[in-house]
Amino acid sequence: MMENPFQRLGRFTLEAMQKLGRANFFMAHVLLGSVDLLLRPRLLISQMFFVGVMSVLIVAVSGLFVGMVLGLQGYNVLSDFGAEQTLGVMVAASLVRELGPVVTALLFSGRAGSALTAEIGLMKTTEQLAGMEMMAVDPLRRVVAPRFFAGVASMPLLAALFSMVGVMGGYFVGVGLLGVDDGAFWSQMVAKIDFYDDIVNGVIKSAVFGVVVTWIAVYEGYDAVPTAEGVSRATTRSVVYSAFAVLGWDFVLTAMMFGDH
Amino acid sequence: MQHSKLLETSVGLFVALGLVSLFFLAMQVSNLADVTGDARGYRVTARFQNVGSLKVRATVSMAGVRVGRVSAIRFDKESYEAVVDLTIDPQFDTIPSDTTASILTQGLLGEQYVGLSPGAESEYLKEGDKIDLTQSAMVLEQVISRFLFDKAENGDKRASETPEQTQVTPAAPVASPIPEAVVPGEGAIPDVQQESAPAGAIQ
Known part of the structure; x- marks a missing residue:
């Protein structure tokens, strides 16, 4: 029997709420399982290799190019006002406040988040998770918790790397190619970028994004329909939801951090 | 065992790289070094x-x-x-x-x-x-209004002046014996007067 649009809307809403509730129980369970992780740090380290180390290259290269583009675009606009000297401020502020955390989180969800979803989803499909439960091993503690915390720990480091490489890229283009004064580039940057307002807030942002992206990734994998199609859909959803969540949270966090200035 | 050692080393390098980046941002990009100093x-x-x-x-x-x-x-x-x-x-x-x-x-x-x-x-x-x-700080509006008054006092009423400004000029000669007397309305801050005193001397 066909359901009418209202029934469909109702079902959709209820399902979304149910999923949100499940995701919260899931996270509570993972957090409870984190105590085990202290006893077995090796699990965390091997996951940090796959989640963090393997993302270094894409993050560093993207950061370099983003910084170079910022240097180029910023120079074109700022030179109209004779303010090329503030290029360093512009590049560094946009990187540490916004682009570092946000672009890193988007890259991270594409590079690491999708892999986590697919891996956990496939484990579920091939009944490895069920097998663990049969052996009285809690898959949330053994499989999900290390991956989650590896993601949360890696994101701020990756975002900091992105910002640093980006500033270098901006320096290379601005000072190296376009002839902005070397000393002014750095001194204006140091004068205008505040440690607590800019750097610390950027790190908080990237940590929040790390939690959001990894949470979505591991949950979508754990919640995937155990078929080939289900895993592929879960992987897609993981990336799409991560992008939405990161951009939405970015607005909220920016409003909280920089709104009152 | 060899493999796991490589893995641990690369994770260690990754963490060190991240921390170095943070340190770089803190010391080179932001004003942390100045603030703590x-x-x-x-x-x-x-x-x-x-x-x-x-x-x-x-x-x-x-x-x-x-x-x-x-x-x-x-x-x-x-x-x-x-x-x-x-x-x-x-x-x-x-x-x-x-x-x-x-x-x-x-x-x-x-x-x-x-x-x-x-x-x-x-x-x-x-x-x-x-x-x-x-x-005190120089307030641009006060400096500009001061400049305009000086202009008016000098009787520089040629060309490019708007009708309002020419209305001001007839009053100027009355006040001109004491140049500062024209200003107190807007130039209540003595320092600005100090600054412009040399300009008055040139007149």
Whole structure:
């Protein structure tokens, strides 16, 4: 029997709420399982290799190019006002406040988040998770918790790397190619970028994004329909939801951090 | 075993790289190094009629070299003056006690900072001292209105003047014997008058 649009809307809403509730129980369970992780740090380290180390290259290269583009675009606009000297401020502020955390989180969800979803989803499909439960091993503690915390720990480091490489890229283009004064580039940057307002807030942002992206990734994998199609859909959803969540949270966090200035 | 050692090393390198990046951002990109350096040094106060848009942590410079920072700006409700605390770096301990502090602007639209010009006393400023000679921030509107009045007084009423301005000029000769008398309406701040005094002398 066909359901009418209202029934469909109702079902959709209820399902979304149910999923949100499940995701919260899931996270509570993972957090409870984190105590085990202290006893077995090796699990965390091997996951940090796959989640963090393997993302270094894409993050560093993207950061370099983003910084170079910022240097180029910023120079074109700022030179109209004779303010090329503030290029360093512009590049560094946009990187540490916004682009570092946000672009890193988007890259991270594409590079690491999708892999986590697919891996956990496939484990579920091939009944490895069920097998663990049969052996009285809690898959949330053994499989999900290390991956989650590896993601949360890696994101701020990756975002900091992105910002640093980006500033270098901006320096290379601005000072190296376009002839902005070397000393002014750095001194204006140091004068205008505040440690607590800019750097610390950027790190908080990237940590929040790390939690959001990894949470979505591991949950979508754990919640995937155990078929080939289900895993592929879960992987897609993981990336799409991560992008939405990161951009939405970015607005909220920016409003909280920089709104009152 | 060999593989796991490689894995651990690469994770260690990754974490170190991330921390180095954070350190770089903190020290090279942001003002952390300056902020932590501020805790040291001695503090002197200066009173200004008007601090303009001076901000806490603005530079205090002498001969163009940074010697300290503005550590606090308060309002004195008895004298209606702004009280500015300056923290001077400890190595600059030979600043004469009759030094003048003025609020200046970097470039045309730049940030405001406190410039010190040394006096001739043999006593030096120390912790808790007060700088007596101060010069307030230049308020652009007041300078412009001052300039326009001077123009009017000079009887420079040729060309390009709007009807309102020509109306002002007839009044000017009446006030001209005492040039400052024209201004108090908008130039209530004595320092601005001081600044423009040389301009009056040229007339």
